[in-house]
Amino acid sequence: LNYWLQHQCPPQKLHLGIASYGRAWKLTTDSGLSGLPVVPSTDGAGPGGLQVASNEGLLSWPEICAMLPFNQTAVYRGAAAPLRKVTDLTQKYGNYAMRPADENGEHGLWVSFDDPDFAGIKASYAKSKNLGGVAIFDLSCDDFRGLCTGQKYPIVRSVKYLLG
Numbered sequence: 001l002n003y004w005l006q007h008q009c010p011p012q013k014l015h016l017g018i019a020s021y022g023r024a025w026k027l028t029t030d031s032g033l034s035g036l037p038v039v040p041s042t043d044g045a046g047p048g049g050l051q052v053a054s055n056e057g058l059l060s061w062p063e064i065c066a067m068l069p070f071n072q073t074a075v076y077r078g079a080a081a082p083l084r085k086v087t088d089l090t091q092k093y094g095n096y097a098m099r100p101a102d103e104n105g106e107h108g109l110w111v112s113f114d115d116p117d118f119a120g121i122k123a124s125y126a127k128s129k130n131l132g133g134v135a136i137f138d139l140s141c142d143d144f145r146g147l148c149t150g151q152k153y154p155i156v157r158s159v160k161y162l163l164g
Helices: 002-006 061-067 116-128 154-163
Strands: 015-019 021-027 042-045 058-060 084-086 095-099 108-113 133-137
Touching: 015 116, 021 061, 058 061, 061 108, 116 133, 116 154, 133 154
Parallel strands: 015 133
Antiparallel strands: 021 042, 021 058, 021 108, 084 095, 095 108
């Protein structure tokens, strides 16, 4: 974005993309425990979700939200273990969550995604730069049933609130 703005592209012709889905990658014991991007060693795309079944490693926002821990005292193991959300305070990488591989090198997962809060940050950034707008990809991957927070379309709502 900065490249286009520095080379005299009118900001009104630029739109910032916001994903309502995430990309998942399988972690191995060689991936390390930090989960810091870029993960040095993965075993390909992670399992795809049911909502977007045709794309391996693609998860909708409600599918990602369901894997994040809400009960901090619960103990889960293996594939049922929740992901650990890592908030990037530098806002360089965006949000991601990870679960290290177990001692057998299985069940490790790393997911990058835009949650409603980060979608709002992107919308505010687009507004501050006087961009033409934002583009949400793909509307069907937002939480249209309100399963995660109780509100339908939380990503769209966050963008609308901060652009309004």
